[in-house]
Amino acid sequence: MPEQTVTQWTRPQWDQYIQQVNDSVTYPEISSHQPLRPAFPTITYTCPVCLYTQSGIDLVQSENGETFTATWRDCEHRVSVPIVDEIPPPSFLHDPVLTARFHCPRHCSWSYDEFPSLEPAAPIRLRARAQASTLTEALAGVTQEDITAAITTAADERDRAFRARLKDAYARHYAQAHPGITAPTPAAP
Known part of the structure; x- marks a missing residue:
């Protein structure tokens, strides 16, 4: 697959995307009638370019530390996001x-x-x-x-x-x- 171009995003765009990912996390049903088994939430990432749902996303910080690049694993679409030093919520x-x-x-x-x-x-x-x-x-x-x-x-x-x-x-x-x-x-x- 040819290397994808990097789309520039603002930090609010990235934060909104991550909030949507967090909102879409599905948790397994736990029943008292079944033996206890390890259960993990299912996290999926929908690429905003091709809308393909994927199981992973890779984040790489730039050498100068001012941006990071997010790459969706299956389709390899990428976005570059500025790192904004804000005090995160506790x-x-x-x-x-x-x-x-x-x-x-x-x-x-x-x-x-x-x-x-x-x-x-x-x-x-x-x-x-x-x-x-x-x-x-x-x-x-x-x-x-x-x-x-x-x-x-x-x-x-x-x-x-x-x-x-x-x-x-x-x-x-x-x-x-x-x-x-x-x-x-x-x-x-």
């Missing part, structure tokens, strides 16, 4: 506490863990009357809007602190493991 572990694990977008073995379930809640600050003798009197002038604004302010402070920790962790990792490459920063909320 994987979540629940053992023994909720852990958000962030991985390096360059696919090295590094990861950074955040423990949102262990983070202390920020205090909610409300305006209160100082001369009151009871809590009800002190908070008499507080409205639902005041409470909502106080909760939002506390959440924004926690979010800023989290993003600063994440940005710092990626900056330290890139300086050590990927020098000369700009570290990704957290996406804007």
